[in-house]
Amino acid sequence: MPKEKLIALLNKGLELEHAARAQYLSHAKVVSGANAEGIIARLVEIAGDEQKHEGMFRDCIEILGGVPSIKMAVGHPATGTEQILQVNLKDEHDATDFYRNILKELDAIKAELKYEYEYVEHKLRHVIIDEQEHASELKTLLGQ
Ligand SMILES: [Fe+2]
Ligand SMILES: [Fe+2]
Secondary structure (H helix, E strand, O other): HHHHHHHHHHHHHHHHHHHHHHHHHHHHOOOOOOOOHHHHHHHHHHHHHHHHHHHHHHHHHHOOOOOOOOOOOOOOOOEEEHHHHHHHHHHHHHHHHHHHHHHHHHOOHHOOOOOOHHHHHHHHHHHHHHHHHHHHHHHHOOOE
């Protein structure tokens, strides 16, 4: 059963990534104002990273024998550039926290995942590092 729990958590992560990509692409269409062009370009670029994360979660779910989710987590609407950046910054932090919890669950069943552990661990860490980079970039755009 613990492996099923891990697959369920990875699917929650995949659903977060589906929502994150859609949210960034939607927000990129809403941003306006003086520095809009640079911000739009960055949001679209981050959406591309979220799409790569979807693939990584699907790969992890596949190697564990699960079926990747086709659902999407609830998105967070925002208006105005500052609110958009703030909302996504919070989502990046929440994603980092959630993925760290998955890492803990993964470690707890390491012995059971003799030939999958490093693969899943590496992909998860890669995703977490990207989310931290996204958060740092959003902070810079916010002037923090
Ligand atoms: Fe992501
Ligand atoms: Fe992200």
